[in-house]
Amino acid sequence: MVTKIFLVVAIILFVPLMSISAAEPENEILLHEPFLVTSAGQSLDAFLVKAAFDKLGVKSDLETIAYADDLEGFNQIIIVGGFSHKGIASAGLSFLDEIERVSQILEKAEEISMPIIFIYLGTFFLGDSREVNLIEVITPLASQIIVYVECSGPLSYIYEVAEKNDIPVSHINDVNDLSEEFSRIFLF
Amino acid sequence: MVLKNPVVSGLLEKILISKTIGKSAKNHNRKILFGLFFIGASLIVPLAIQTQINSLLEDIRQSVLTGDTGLLLLAATKLVFFNTIRHAPVITGAFLIGEGLSSIFKYNRFVFFLSLLIIPFVFKAISAIYNIQFLFTGSIYVTVSVILVLFFLTTKIPRTIIKLFIINLFLFGFDWLEIVPMLEKFGYSGGEIAKSIIMVSGFIGADYILNYVGFTISLMIIINALILTKVIIDHYNRMFLIEKLRKTEIEALHSRYFQEVKHLVHDLKTPLFTIHGLNGAIKMMVENPKVKTYNDVIANSVENISSMISEILHERKLSVIDVKEITDFLKTHLSLEENQEKVKIKLLTEKKIHANKYLLSRALINIINNSLQAIDPEIGLVQLNVDEENGMVLFSVMDNGRGISKENLEKIWELGYSSGKSTGLGLNFVKKVVNNHRGDIEIQSKPKQGTTVKIYLPKVDLNDEKIASG
Numbered sequence: 001m002v003t004k005i006f007l008v009v010a011i012i013l014f015v016p017l018m019s020i021s022a023a024e025p026e027n028e029i030l031l032h033e034p035f036l037v038t039s040a041g042q043s044l045d046a047f048l049v050k051a052a053f054d055k056l057g058v059k060s061d062l063e064t065i066a067y068a069d070d071l072e073g074f075n076q077i078i079i080v081g082g083f084s085h086k087g088i089a090s091a092g093l094s095f096l097d098e099i100e101r102v103s104q105i106l107e108k109a110e111e112i113s114m115p116i117i118f119i120y121l122g123t124f125f126l127g128d129s130r131e132v133n134l135i136e137v138i139t140p141l142a143s144q145i146i147v148y149v150e151c152s153g154p155l156s157y158i159y160e161v162a163e164k165n166d167i168p169v170s171h172i173n174d175v176n177d178l179s180e181e182f183s184r185i186f187l188f
Numbered sequence: 189m190v191l192k193n194p195v196v197s198g199l200l201e202k203i204l205i206s207k208t209i210g211k212s213a214k215n216h217n218r219k220i221l222f223g224l225f226f227i228g229a230s231l232i233v234p235l236a237i238q239t240q241i242n243s244l245l246e247d248i249r250q251s252v253l254t255g256d257t258g259l260l261l262l263a264a265t266k267l268v269f270f271n272t273i274r275h276a277p278v279i280t281g282a283f284l285i286g287e288g289l290s291s292i293f294k295y296n297r298f299v300f301f302l303s304l305l306i307i308p309f310v311f312k313a314i315s316a317i318y319n320i321q322f323l324f325t326g327s328i329y330v331t332v333s334v335i336l337v338l339f340f341l342t343t344k345i346p347r348t349i350i351k352l353f354i355i356n357l358f359l360f361g362f363d364w365l366e367i368v369p370m371l372e373k374f375g376y377s378g379g380e381i382a383k384s385i386i387m388v389s390g391f392i393g394a395d396y397i398l399n400y401v402g403f404t405i406s407l408m409i410i411i412n413a414l415i416l417t418k419v420i421i422d423h424y425n426r427m428f429l430i431e432k433l434r435k436t437e438i439e440a441l442h443s444r445y446f447q448e449v450k451h452l453v454h455d456l457k458t459p460l461f462t463i464h465g466l467n468g469a470i471k472m473m474v475e476n477p478k479v480k481t482y483n484d485v486i487a488n489s490v491e492n493i494s495s496m497i498s499e500i501l502h503e504r505k506l507s508v509i510d511v512k513e514i515t516d517f518l519k520t521h522l523s524l525e526e527n528q529e530k531v532k533i534k535l536l537t538e539k540k541i542h543a544n545k546y547l548l549s550r551a552l553i554n555i556i557n558n559s560l561q562a563i564d565p566e567i568g569l570v571q572l573n574v575d576e577e578n579g580m581v582l583f584s585v586m587d588n589g590r591g592i593s594k595e596n597l598e599k600i601w602e603l604g605y606s607s608g609k610s611t612g613l614g615l616n617f618v619k620k621v622v623n624n625h626r627g628d629i630e631i632q633s634k635p636k637q638g639t640t641v642k643i644y645l646p647k648v649d650l651n652d653e654k655i656a657s658g
Contacts, residue, residue, distance in 0.1 A: 051253050089238070089319075128321075
């Protein structure tokens with residue numbers, strides 16, 4: 001009797017988990033070269049993304065301070081979110097400049113129907129409201145969202161907006177092995 | 189150069205000690221001012237190194253793109269240097285202010301601890317001024333703990349510069365640990381750039397190198413700082429021991445000197461006895477009344493000298509005397525002194541006390557002489573009042589001189605302590621005399637306002653007087 005109960009409980013617990021795992025699509029994002037990688041918040045994450053693509057031998061253009069006009073000639077844009085005090089300061093920008101720049105890129109991408117891939121690693125999130133502001137600007141307009149599952153950023157907000165706007169969300173499990181994760185997520 | 193002559197090397201050591209002890213009484217206001225200067229400097233440093241920080245960020249970015257471990261290590265090294273440059277003025281300033289304030293207020297350890305609270309405030313101020321996150325990271329927590337331990341261990345060490353050197357050495361050592369990836373999970377590295385470096389080190393597979401380099405260099409610096417602390421503490425302990433021995437030596441010399449004086453005074457008794465005897469013989473032999481009067485004067489003087497000798501020889505022997513006798517003796521003595529017009533004596537009581545007249549007078553002369561040295565030659569005044577207070581006879585010597593600082597007030601009774609013009613035996617002698625008289629002595633002084641020395645002696649009541657006369 002006990003064994004039967006144990007089996008039933010195990011099935012009840014594991015079946016949904018298996019279905020979630022099965023729901024995680026593999027290579028669901030198609031990358032169309034050439035594509036532009038830019039930063040929203042000037043954190044180091046954009047460089048990590050660029051390095052991961054380089055490691056995979058995928059040609060990408062990194063413009064940390066790209067403007068709307070720079071989208072010309074590209075098929076896709078990857079925006080890597082993450083606010084950095086030091087990054088913003090060293091770029092000679094203010095936060096308002098940065099949020100305006102990102103808004104203009106998003107607007108332009110929408111205008112020319114360019115798919116926006118939003119990658120959020122959240123590796124340096126220290127509870128700064130400016131990072132949350134950037135996420136709030138980008139998330140609703142993204143075509144695809146990729147998040148690092150162990151990041152300390154506002155993931156629940158991202159999931160909520162993604163669900164509401166029917167935006168697919170992919171997960172990165174190991175930020176130190178980003179190229180391996182990208183090879184699983186992207187279809188080149 | 190090795191000094192083989194023990195006398196010369198001993199003298200040099202004494203000079204070194206007296207210089208060090210002198211410096212220990214340095215002005216706390218100066219420390220606070222320097223502390224404020226360093227705090228001010230700490231607010232400017234982030235601006236001054238902004239360009240270098242940008243170049244450091246570029247190194248990190250390039251190391252991500254190229255996977256260059258060497259470049260990341262260079263960036264980590266730069267970060268440690270810049271962190272120490274940013275942290276050092278805050279730590280130094282807070283320590284100096286803490287040391288300065290703790291020598292002003294009574295609960296010095298508590299005041300010092302409170303002063304260290306300046307550090308988080310300065311961090312907050314820097315964050316607000318530059319709109320950055322200047323965080324109170326692991327290295328600062330550990331350094332502040334070390335400062336507290338050092339403060340307790342080195343309270344007797346007067347050289348602040350040595351303490352600051354040790355503290356900053358520790359800080360540098362602890363700053364190196366900020367780039368150690370192994371410690372990141374314990375929340376040791378809080379800064380954005382340090383976290384970035386650790387993140388990148390994981391990304392390009394440089395964790396092992398950063399762990400190894402960070403730990404090794406940090407350990408080397410911390411061990412050096414520990415050894416230096418031990419050496420310095422031992423060195424000063426040895427110096428204090430030497431100083432103690434020197435004082436004991438002076439005390440022994442002092443005691444030997446008084447023994448010699450006593451022998452000399454004792455030897456005066458024989459010729460005095462001869463004078464007394466022969467004077468009596470002359471008085472019997474002569475008829476001239478004038479000569480007889482002279483004989484009486486000589487006999488009185490011999491008796492006075494004899495009583496003086498016995499008081500010097502038996503310093504603990506107290507007789508009942510009128511306080512007026514003391515003031516009269518002082519007036520006679522002071523009339524021979526330089527600046528005697530600066531000293532005013534006011535007798536406000538006519539009580540009797542148990543006293544060794546000559547020793548008590550010597551003690552009062554000592555205090556008056558100290559006051560005369562402290563006053564301005566033009567406007568200075570020394571006042572001796574003899575009065576009653578709380579059932580005791582009170583001798584108070586007041587002056588409007590330069591006064592004594594709080595830290596020196598604690599040392600004035602020590603044998604060998606001197607403001608520079610005397611032997612350093614005076615007040616120690618005064619205290620001994622007052623103790624022998626079963627009295628109390630207290631001193632109040634304010635720098636630039638003056639000093640008051642109060643000697644309380646028990647007055648003689650009627651019963652005592654009867655017993656004494658009986």
